[in-house]
Amino acid sequence: MNYHQNLEWTPGRVVTLSTHLEKPSPFYFGYDIKQRFTSILNKYTFDKVFFFTEENLFELYGKELYNELRQKFDCRLEFVPPGEKCKYFPVLEEVCESLIAKGVSKKSILLAFGGGTVGNIVGLVAGMIYRGIRFVEIPTSMTGQTDSTLSNKQAVNGKTGKNHFGLYHSPIFIWSDTKYLKTEPAFSKRSGIIEGIKNGFISDATFLDYLEETLNPQLNFSDEQLTDLAYKIICSKLEILKKDPSEKGYGIILEYGHTFGHAIEWLEQGKLSHGESVSFGMKIAAELAYQLGLISQADVERHYYVIEEKLGFNNSFPAQITAEKLMDAMIADNKKTGEDLRFVLLDKIGQCYDPEGDFLVTVDPEFVKRIVENFIQQQREKTSAKTYELIA
Ligand SMILES: NC(=O)c1ccc[n+]([C@@H]2O[C@H](COP(=O)([O-])OP(=O)(O)OC[C@H]3O[C@@H](n4cnc5c(N)ncnc54)[C@H](O)[C@@H]3O)[C@@H](O)[C@H]2O)c1
Incomplete structure (x- = not known):
């Protein structure tokens, strides 16, 4: 990979990378690549998909993808509090218990649609439910696309510091569409x-x-x-x-x-x-x-x-x-x-x-x-x- 050269500009084209971590994940990257997502997800066998996001991101982009997934799969929508507010124990407990109540199984897949915070809480939940189920990261922020998904560290904050409680859990893949970055605040x-x-x-x-x-x-x-x-x-x-x-x-x-x-x-x-x-x-x-x-x-x-x-x-x-x-x-x-x-x-x-x-x-x-x-x-x-x- 020579990153000193410019990436060929082709909207809709998916470039496949790897996270190169100890437990590597495929990393799909491109501009306006939404239409390819379902076919990649469809390669996996699962019973239900739980689509996690923040309310504002759902309105901006999530709704379109969620509606598409809902037509093909058993797909449920779940909201988490915005930004860092979702990275706390009470949220973690609530999300885990709510998933159990809604019938999450070892065959289910969680989708984390949002910034690094959504990725972190959903990654941690996925790592804990039944000692580990699968999840997919769809980062919508620059930090999510270029940093937090390139690390299998999932965590919530404690009373005396950030990211005190967590684990390592790798997503089955990462879907990084730079079209989302347009609306991210400066x-x-x-x-x-x-x-x-x-x-x-x-x-x-x-x-x-x-x-x-x-x-x-x-x-x-x-x-x-x-x-x-x-x-x-x-x-x-x-x-x-x-x-x-x-x-x-x-x-x-x-x-x-x-x-x-x-x-x-x-x-x-x-x-x-x-x-x-x-x-x-x-x-x-x-x-x-x-x-x-x-x-x-x-x-x-x-x-x-x-x-x-x-x-x-x-x-x-x-x-x-x-x-x-x-x-x-x-x-x-x-x-x-x-x-x-x-x-x-x-x-x-x-x-x-x-x-x-x-x-x-x-x-x-x-x-x-x-x-x-x-x-x-x-x-x-x-x-x-x-x-x-x-x-x-
Ligand atoms: N695991 C790791 O190695 C690692 C590395 C870096 C950061 N992190 C964690 O990631 C978090 C920071 O991630 P972040 O900067 O993405 O924060 P974030 O998830 O709070 O997102 C930042 C803000 O941008 C908004 N936003 C996101 N995408 C948007 C879009 N496309 N359009 C409009 N608004 C959008 C969100 O609603 C939020 O208000 C921190 O909790 C940090 O600890 C983890």
């Missing part, structure tokens, strides 16, 4: 693209060059450009997964910016998207790598340039987050690994620092805290300067 689309930018920083400087040339802060793209962008971000992640399908060795580099990002996202309790939190996390990780003597000031500035000026993620850092709160949230979240605070860091653009074969680097928390304090102070000064400019 803040949400940016959240997916930021992971592509991350892939450039951690593994491929030429991909970062491409993103710098292609992105614009308004996200004005033709259907062809948006499809090409999604395809290349997918391929940038697949290149990493091919080297480490477990995501636990080399693949851990995908966590770049996420140690800080998860803590920021958690502290903001839904006010900041996953991607915007990670965008702040990547900037802090770059500052940390610079202060450790790993990368240059120019490399740090490139983070700000591509994230803020090219992608348009340039909001102020959340006012209520202090260095203390951020450190506490990271330490609480880190309990799951039972280890010191460890970070993925760059040692140049397109490459991660790998001392002694380990991409997770332990850094003294006091040192990290100083970097975070400086970062927050700089961010506050920037915000004040912007406000002053506006008033003047």
Whole structure:
């Protein structure tokens, strides 16, 4: 697969990829490919299909597909709460019990039609019912199409952090139609693209060059450009997964910016998207790598340039987050690994620092805290300067 070449633009054409994970799934990709879905699903034997989505996505696109499936199969419609609200234990319990009441069997298939959140809750439900039934992911967001479906991790959030409870469960296939991306809100689309930018920083400087040339802060793209962008971000992640399908060795580099990002996202309790939190996390990780003597000031500035000026993620850092709160949230979240605070860091653009074969680097928390304090102070000064400019 050469993702430096443009994808041939043919609406309706389905490109078949693989997730390259330990339990790989076929990944069908294209623009306006809905008409091919039923024939692919029909290759599987099943008694019922449960079609999960959010109400707004049902109105936008789901209805058409659901009505088509209903004419051919025993297909039931199920709604989940929108966005992150569906990733909680009470929803998980309600969905599982409701499926049992509606006669789900080991022969049934669940369909997850929506963003990464719908994929996560439905994937988890599918992994738990009767110790595992089949499910299909139909991602409708940039994050869903280029990131969350390229990982078999399914989870809900806990009381002290994101994705604390879950399991690994692979879909029988993924159906990625970029036509859906047109209506995705810009803040949400940016959240997916930021992971592509991350892939450039951690593994491929030429991909970062491409993103710098292609992105614009308004996200004005033709259907062809948006499809090409999604395809290349997918391929940038697949290149990493091919080297480490477990995501636990080399693949851990995908966590770049996420140690800080998860803590920021958690502290903001839904006010900041996953991607915007990670965008702040990547900037802090770059500052940390610079202060450790790993990368240059120019490399740090490139983070700000591509994230803020090219992608348009340039909001102020959340006012209520202090260095203390951020450190506490990271330490609480880190309990799951039972280890010191460890970070993925760059040692140049397109490459991660790998001392002694380990991409997770332990850094003294006091040192990290100083970097975070400086970062927050700089961010506050920037915000004040912007406000002053506006008033003047
Ligand atoms: N398993 C993994 O490895 C992995 C990786 C990345 C993210 N995730 C998870 O994915 C979630 C984030 O995914 P997301 O960014 O898709 O969030 P999301 O599912 O909340 O979707 C974002 C918003 O966009 C809307 N939306 C989605 N598609 C749309 C469309 N085509 N048109 C109009 N609106 C649309 C949704 O209604 C929602 O309001 C997080 O919970 C994160 O933890 C998991």
